[in-house]
Amino acid sequence: MSRHSTRRLKIRYVEAGGVDRLVLAEEAGSVAFESCRPVRVIPAYHGQRHTPGWYWSATTGGLLAYESFLERQWLTLLDFDAPVTAIATQALELHGTDVAGDWRHVPDIFTRRADGSVLIVDVKNPRRRHDPRVVQQTERTATACDRIGWAYEMVTVPPPQRYANVAWLAGYRRPLRATSRLTASITTQAATQTTVAELAAATGAPELARPVIFHLLWCQQLVCDLDTPLSERTVVRGR
Structure with missing residues (x-):
């Protein structure tokens, strides 16, 4: 025993x-x-x-x-x-x-x-x-x-880079309200591989689109490599 x-x-x-x-x-x-x-x-x-x-x-x-x-x-x-x-x-x-x-x-x-x-x-x-x-x-x-x-x-201590990225996305984890209308446009644009900057610009309202992109990454409707630093150049795509 x-x-x-x-x-x-x-x-x-x-x-x-x-x-x-x-x-x-x-x-x-x-x-x-x-x-x-x-x-x-x-x-x-x-x-x-x-x-x-x-x-x-x-x-x-x-x-x-x-x-x-x-x-x-x-x-x-x-x-x-x-x-x-x-x-x-x-x-x-x-x-x-x-x-x-x-x-x-x-x-x-x-x-x-x-x-x-x-x-x-x-x-x-x-x-x-x-x-x-x-x-x-x-x-x-x-x-x-x-x-x-x-x-x-x-x-013990989580992987530093992955945690840093997820912690950033966690700032956008709450349900969308006023900007939810952008969701369909962003997910459509992300059907082909693109970057955060390109995706935000394609909506015509990048300042409103970025929080939606981060929320969709949190919800994993969009995905990216979370083991490398998250930036405007990060490649994202729809699931």
Whole structure:
């Protein structure tokens, strides 16, 4: 038996109505964790080292609490990830028992994909990645998620260029209002490969078109290479 094989595993969650539940891991498939209340309140106090806050998610249409700027970065990337249809933070608490004893852990982020599968994400400062306590927690959580049938990732710093581009596009993630009439024109023009500058100029109103282009890139109705710097010369095309 693996050192972190979980002998007993339960999941605690708080229903939208405020009822606290503790269920067997085998019952996880019947729970919509994305609709639950957070099981843990993220602390905020003067002098703390983390920078907690709230992120408005285009995926959920609501606010998600985060505990650090690094966690906010990953929320932004997951919000942009097309297969992700639901995101929740601090959504559940794992209660496990293994050969080392009893343990509990609240994963940072719960996501559900369009195919119904679940990805659990823990975000750690890279300086703590090899801390024995973090290693143990990661192994326990990975084992628990595997037993439930969920995917699990422990992440640190996201790819800098990709994050910079997605963070820029996130500034245009909210639904369009006055400029939405330009959408059809832009998507038609983008049927053949073009650049951001050419696409904006083709509308006759480039100052209005650029925010629409960035919004469509966020929604992935337009696509480009996000691993290189985003600029006026960036090549874009329709999906």
